[in-house]
Amino acid sequence: MLEFAILGLLQEAPMHGYELRKELTAKLGAIRAAISYGSLYPTLRRLQAAGWITEAAETPATAEEVPALTSRRGRVVYTITAEGKERFAQLIAQAGPETYDDTGFGVHFAFFARTDQATRLRILEGRRRKIEERREGLRDVLGRAAERLDAYTLELQRHGLDACEREVRWLEELIANERSGRAPTVPQPGTAGGRREEDSPPPPGESRKERP
Amino acid sequence: MLEFAILGLLQEAPMHGYELRKELTAKLGAIRAAISYGSLYPTLRRLQAAGWITEAAETPATAEEVPALTSRRGRVVYTITAEGKERFAQLIAQAGPETYDDTGFGVHFAFFARTDQATRLRILEGRRRKIEERREGLRDVLGRAAERLDAYTLELQRHGLDACEREVRWLEELIANERSGRAPTVPQPGTAGGRREEDSPPPPGESRKERP
DNA sequence: GCCGCGATGTATCGGACCGATACATCGCAC
DNA sequence: GTGCGATGTATCGGTCCGATACATCGCGGC
DSSP states (O other): OHHHHHHHHHTTOOEEHHHHHHHHHHHHTTTOSOOOHHHHHHHHHHHHHTTSEEEEEOOOSSTTTSOSSSOOOOOEEEEEOHHHHHHHHHHHHHOOGGGGSHHHHHHHHHTGGGSOHHHHHHHHHHHHHHHHHHHHHHHHHHHHSGGGSOHHHHHHHHHHHHHHHHHHHHHHHHHHHHHHSOOOOOOOTTOOSSOOOSOOOOOOSOOOOOOO | OHHHHHHHHHTTOOEEHHHHHHHHHHHHTTTOSOOOHHHHHHHHHHHHHTTSEEEEEOOOSSGGGSOSSSOOOOOEEEEEOHHHHHHHHHHHHHOOGGGGSHHHHHHHHHTGGGSOHHHHHHHHHHHHHHHHHHHHHHHHHHHHSGGGSOHHHHHHHHHHHHHHHHHHHHHHHHHHHHHTSOOOOSSOOOOOSOOOSSOOOOOTTOSSOOOO
């Protein structure tokens, strides 16, 4: 998951760790609290070892001025490689069942602007199915096992059920939108030619179809 | 978290691993998919080593009938000890900031029937504060950094913001309800006078001192 | 002048939890 | 009589978190 998010973010610009964490937190704020350095740095090292990103100590722009007086630990800037972009594309293409759990879905969704329409649709439908299953499970418990559970547990289930129903509706809208809207499929990694606009996705969701 | 949930569940009845997982999944279905055996069994071992639960191989009721013909691996039934109950009470009393994240809150909430009212209130308010902070963060991003993000990411934030607002409202209701005396449930009065027989709520400091 | 303090910045360590996997038994439908 | 899904116990590698440590920088207050 983190690997995917990092590769996705670094395609927008090279960054150092701290910055990466901030951007990650901003982009994924809706689904995760904040990425821990305890996972970020080891993952960066792993990605570098795999050749998907390169690491470069920041050169002090004021060149010879500041030599090695205090052995300043410079910021380390990470840049994605061609292999890294390839890897990212591969991860998108693979997008399987693990992509449908809460975190996995959220992270993939956050990078839908870099995902082709067919895959977007596949992920949205997979997620919907998963949530529908969870919804049925909750309905079962609320129906059949209600008397075995205390009132607080039941209230928790009700709240969860409500969230499920709401998310299914949200997904329905997104799916309908994706299908009808003619998907100006965004910058495809690999297809070198053409526009390098990083955000020109189709307008998703939106739709204020509230009861008037 | 798992430790807490196991100690809580085993106070209702002794169980073996498989059963424990099923009950756990039913009780926490709203917040977690399913507990993995890869965490369940090691945790059981840890709890046993700490003396909070005891492990007993199930005795084949049909005693001498089935000796050691196939070296039948019997089911292992776990029972909570007095120290275990103490530990559970202690975990409730400690309930700090880690209790306010998604999973931690959910698990604690699921055992509110075994939690005294003051602690319930503290947890609900801590959770509310936390969600309010997340909400403000999302509003910030949607307000200030909106043009930096693509339409999908924005839609994700909007959906997250909506969920936050909804949860805050839910918590408000629960808190008001908790303060105004009795009744765990929020919207439905439903369950009238029924007394639960299996969950005897005799937690550390329940009963009187209610503020009508 | 200098002192604390919060933001920036890199990094490690132990532990919690997951997903895949393995293996064995039981009852039942085909 | 055989396959197959539910029941049942268990391990292993890997991901990620929370706590912690340490260093620099700019700023306001004393």
